[in-house]
Amino acid sequence: MKDLINELQLKIERLESEISFKNGLISMLSHDSKEMFGNFLWLVEALEEKTIGEEDFLNLLPQIKSDARKNLQTIHDSTSWLKTQYGEFKIKPEKIIVMDLFHYFEEKYAAKLKEKNIKFYFKGNPNAFVTTDRFLLEYVLDKILNNAVKYSLPGQDVYLQEVTGGDQVILSVIDFGTGMAEKYLSAIFTYENAVFQGTAGEKGVGLSLKIVKNFVSLMHGNIQIISAENAGTTVSLFFT
Incomplete structure (x- = not known):
């Protein structure tokens, strides 16, 4: 009972x-x-x-x-x-090579990275993989990487990092940009946070991160955001 x-x-x-x-x-x-x-x-x-x-x-x-x-x-x-709310949407797990994800986003963000003179690097095992839904994972990483570029200053670096420990895979997007104060970080997944402005005037209201959290939940993963004002942000996804 x-x-x-x-x-x-x-x-x-x-x-x-x-x-x-x-x-x-x-x-x-x-x-x-x-x-x-x-x-x-x-x-x-x-x-x-x-x-x-x-x-x-x-x-x-x-x-x-x-x-x-x-x-x-x-x-x-x-x-x-x-797309995840109507019809017969179901998670379709597949083996996804992390290095392939890196190259996909490296090409997709080539123009933005060049415009802000930002270098995008991969850290981790090039043969590592995660088994999950490709549509959801690509959306999640896309939004996280977009924020990393948006809030980075020209000349700074952004990393996609992979760490595997036991049966857990951790994917992290790391930037060294403007970061967030604790008062904003604590409300990042709510509808109470302020409108943020990127280093080139880009605007964002944080909706994508709310959907990101929803999608991570659908993939049975977890998300963690560590950030400090003027010190950058690390967004990590945990998969088992």
């Missing part, structure tokens, strides 16, 4: 977590969409009514573009998450 009660309690906690995640996601999408389209509509109407000059209108366009790009990324992230 005690085991049954514990199992039911875990299911209740899992459902409450999922409901909270979904409600937060809907709230964020609603707020961001209203804000972006509201600002854009205000600008167009102001231009039509000549309450704002063309020069001022053009000066505001970069901000509108930045907000639109942020919202588009939010939609892309939400679409990826929705």
Whole structure:
């Protein structure tokens, strides 16, 4: 009976977590969409009514573009998450060579890395592998690496590190960028954290990391973030 009660309690906690995640996601999408389209509509109407000059209108366009790009990324992230919620989505474990992942992201991020003069390195056993769902793992590493590049200063290094111990594989993305203060780190997976700005002005609201945590859970793994302001961030994924 005690085991049954514990199992039911875990299911209740899992459902409450999922409901909270979904409600937060809907709230964020609603707020961001209203804000972006509201600002854009205000600008167009102001231009039509000549309450704002063309020069001022053009000066505001970069901000509108930045907000639109942020919202588009939010939609892309939400679409990826929705793929796991409807239909017959099931985890498809397969053997994934970690070095192959490194080369995949090295090529995908070549332009961004060159633009910020950031070197991307691999540390670990080149023959190491992890057995999990490729779609979920690539999404997770993509978002973590994107943040590492976003919050790194020109000339800094970023690492993908692999450590295998016993039956556990740890994949870590390590950067030496701006890092985060403890007050932000403690709320990184909630909907209470602030909007962060990258070293080149890139914006982010942290939605991708919330989905990352959800995807890591689907892969039956764990995630750990260690960060210090102006000292960098290490995001580690634990798989067994």
